[in-house]
Amino acid sequence: MPRTKGDHEARRRDVSEAVWRVLAAHGFGGLTLRAVAAELGATTGLLTHYFPAKRDLVAYALDLLDRRSASRPRRAGGEGLSAVRAAMLDVLPLTAEATDSNRIWVSSWDTALTDPALSDDYARKYAQSRDKLRDLIAAAQQLGELPAGDPARIAAGAQSFLLGLVVQALFAPEAFPPHRQTELLDDYLASLGSPSSSSSPSSSVG
Amino acid sequence: MPRTKGDHEARRRDVSEAVWRVLAAHGFGGLTLRAVAAELGATTGLLTHYFPAKRDLVAYALDLLDRRSASRPRRAGGEGLSAVRAAMLDVLPLTAEATDSNRIWVSSWDTALTDPALSDDYARKYAQSRDKLRDLIAAAQQLGELPAGDPARIAAGAQSFLLGLVVQALFAPEAFPPHRQTELLDDYLASLGSPSSSSSPSSSVG
DNA sequence: ACATAACCGTAACGCTTGTTATGCGAATGG
DNA sequence: CCATTCGCATAACAAGCGTTACGGTTATGT
Numbered sequence: 001m002p003r004t005k006g007d008h009e010a011r012r013r014d015v016s017e018a019v020w021r022v023l024a025a026h027g028f029g030g031l032t033l034r035a036v037a038a039e040l041g042a043t044t045g046l047l048t049h050y051f052p053a054k055r056d057l058v059a060y061a062l063d064l065l066d067r068r069s070a071s072r073p074r075r076a077g078g079e080g081l082s083a084v085r086a087a088m089l090d091v092l093p094l095t096a097e098a099t100d101s102n103r104i105w106v107s108s109w110d111t112a113l114t115d116p117a118l119s120d121d122y123a124r125k126y127a128q129s130r131d132k133l134r135d136l137i138a139a140a141q142q143l144g145e146l147p148a149g150d151p152a153r154i155a156a157g158a159q160s161f162l163l164g165l166v167v168q169a170l171f172a173p174e175a176f177p178p179h180r181q182t183e184l185l186d187d188y189l190a191s192l193g194s195p196s197s198s199s200s201p202s203s204s205v206g
Numbered sequence: 207m208p209r210t211k212g213d214h215e216a217r218r219r220d221v222s223e224a225v226w227r228v229l230a231a232h233g234f235g236g237l238t239l240r241a242v243a244a245e246l247g248a249t250t251g252l253l254t255h256y257f258p259a260k261r262d263l264v265a266y267a268l269d270l271l272d273r274r275s276a277s278r279p280r281r282a283g284g285e286g287l288s289a290v291r292a293a294m295l296d297v298l299p300l301t302a303e304a305t306d307s308n309r310i311w312v313s314s315w316d317t318a319l320t321d322p323a324l325s326d327d328y329a330r331k332y333a334q335s336r337d338k339l340r341d342l343i344a345a346a347q348q349l350g351e352l353p354a355g356d357p358a359r360i361a362a363g364a365q366s367f368l369l370g371l372v373v374q375a376l377f378a379p380e381a382f383p384p385h386r387q388t389e390l391l392d393d394y395l396a397s398l399g400s401p402s403s404s405s406s407p408s409s410s411v412g
Numbered sequence: 413a414c415a416t417a418a419c420c421g422t423a424a425c426g427c428t429t430g431t432t433a434t435g436c437g438a439a440t441g442g
Numbered sequence: 443c444c445a446t447t448c449g450c451a452t453a454a455c456a457a458g459c460g461t462t463a464c465g466g467t468t469a470t471g472t
Contacts (some may be wrong), residue, residue, distance in 0.1 A: 011449090027320040029235045033430065044430085047450050054430060083325075087207050102321055113376065114233040123378040133376035155335055157375070161363070163370030168362070170319065172329040176362075184363050194400040215420095239460065251420050252458085260460060 016052060019061050020068065024100045027107035031061060035084060062108065062118075066125075069101050081145040081189065084136045087161050088185055093169050094178040102166050130155045146192055154192065161188050221256060225267050226274065230306045237267060248299060251385035252373050268314065268324075275307050285353040285397065290342045294368050296389055300384040310327050336361045352398055360398065367394050 018040040022031055033044045033054070040046070051057040074090050076159045088098035093099040112118040132154035146154070165184060168174035176184075226235055235269075235394050239250045239260070246252070247333040257263040283289040299305040318324040340361035346352045354362070371390060375382035 007209055008449095025320075027316050029316050030320065032428085034428080043451055045453095046449080048431070049449065050429095103222055107316040109314040109321055109373070110235050113313055114231075114236065119377060124383070126374060126377060127381065134302070148259050153390070153393065157367070157393055160370035161367045161394075162388065163373050164366035164368060165370070167369050167373070168332060171325060171332060173264070175333065182365065184359070187359065187363055188367075189396040191400065194397065214419095238458085240458080246433090249421055251422075255420065258461095385461070 007008075012050075015047075018066055019057075019064060020104075023061060023065075023107070024103045026104075028061070028104065028111050029107065030083065035055065041168070058111070065101070065104055065108065069105070072097065072101065080140040080143040081193075084133070084140055084158075085185070086191055087136055088158065088189075089135065089182065091162055091166065092178075092181050092185070093166060093173075094181060099170070099173070103170055106167060130159050133158055141160060147194065158188070161185075218256070222270055224327075225263075225270060226306075226310075229267060229271075229310045229313070233352070234267070234310065234317050235313065236364050237264065239263065249347065269312055271307070275311070277388055278307065280306065280312075283337065286346040286349040287399075288376075290339070290346055290364075291391070291395055293339065293342055294364065295388065297382075298373065298387050298391070299372060299379075300387060304378070305376070309376055310375060312376060332365070339364055364394070365397075 015036070016145060018033070018036050020041050023202045026035065033047050033138060036057070037044050037047055047057065051060060072090065075086050077086040091098075091102075093102045109122075113120050119148070130152070134151045137154050137158070138151040141148060162185075165181060169181055221242070221283060222385075224242050225237070227245050228241045231239065236237060237250060239253050242263070243250050243253055253263065256312050257266060279297065282291050283292040297304075299308045313325060316330075336358070340357045341358050342365070344357040368391075371382070375387055
């Protein structure tokens with residue numbers, strides 16, 4: 001029973017939703033042609049028409065993850081340290097959608113870490129993310145809201161904190177409810193508002 | 207060609223090594239009976255003898271990951287803040303073995319996040335890890351090396367930072383060499399050595 | 413020494429996976 | 443209005459998966 005209208009765009013949107021639901025339910029390792037087809041109420045024949053090979057589906061899913069994450073409603077940033085805080089809050093799994101996004105994101109690491117090409121892609125993406133954070137931090141420094149110090153270095157630390165908090169919150173949502181995550185983030189930002197960091201090459205590395 | 211000596215222990219060690227190599231090479235999603243058997247120079251018949259079902263293999267692999275991580279040579283802790291630093295350095299992918307361990311660890315999250323039982327297991331494990339860190343932090347506070355504040359809360363932040371740094375270092379080893387990781391950790395520890403954190407319930411959560 | 417159990421290779425089973433071939437109704441355009 | 447292309451279902455394929463049955467060799471206990 002083919003659809004009577006050749007609405008290509010609408011169909012692609014349906015495919016996106018089906019892929020997303022499969023990813024949210026079974027992770028990246030459970031992304032299968034038949035699972036997506038079933039979620040779509042269709043067969044594998046439809047999917048092979050849209051994606052010549054499985055890797056194309058995977059690539060599409062990764063791109064979908066990017067777009068869904070990027071198009072999530074951002075909160076008003078303000079400027080300086082407030083913008084840094086807003087940008088970091090936007091990443092955390094504080095809502096159901098953000099939780100899905102992050103869960104899928106983390107689950108994709110298994111695939112990414114064993115594929116050198118994907119791994120490089122991710123490295124670039126995170127570097128870009130750090131650069132964005134670095135600029136916000138540099139701006140906050142010029143406003144005097146953060147002490148001096150290499151902004152790139154501070155950004156690397158901040159993203160580490162952010163990433164790890166995401167992972168912990170995903171595994172223990174009841175131990176890391178939105179309020180707790182915000183609390184911890186504010187603790188971290190407060191700890192940045194002091195001197196004593198960077199410079200002075202300490203040795204004794206194992 | 208069965209082995210002439212019934213050296214059960216030695217055989218189990220061989221199995222461990224084979225499982226480990228498969229995990230390091232293809233991640234947790236690539237853990238397959240035939241892959242392990244091939245790495246072992248044996249057949250699936252051997253493995254079904256040791257593991258009645260696949261989930262037993264997976265459970266064994268998870269346990270192996272635990273034991274391999276726990277039995278990694280720990281550096282001399284010292285006491286107070288120095289012990290905190292040592293414990294955190296022990297987790298970071300500063301050596302080839304620690305990198306393998308961490309890579310496998312991260313790759314297991316895909317499996318864990320879609321399995322509620324495993325997810326709970328991980329949540330408990332990380333909570334336990336946080337508690338250990340909390341005790342070290344509390345000790346450092348009593349030595350006056352860290353300012354006052356809820357040690358559990360500080361530990362949660364510290365483990366977030368640690369976890370995220372691991373992930374970033376895995377994806378971009380060249381951007382996060384051992385020296386850089388140590389540097390960033392020391393930055394973080396230095397930022398803890400100041401007041402102004404914790405307490406005062408800030409609201410406005412999205 | 414002989415029965416029994418442990419060990420493990422061989423081989424097949426059923427299932428799921430990605431992929432491909434085929435066909436048919438709906439859209440399209442000259 | 444008819445030929446052609448598009449969109450998709452149907453169905454089969456080989457390969458890989460976990461699992462099982464079976465047989466032969468080696469150790470073990472009496």
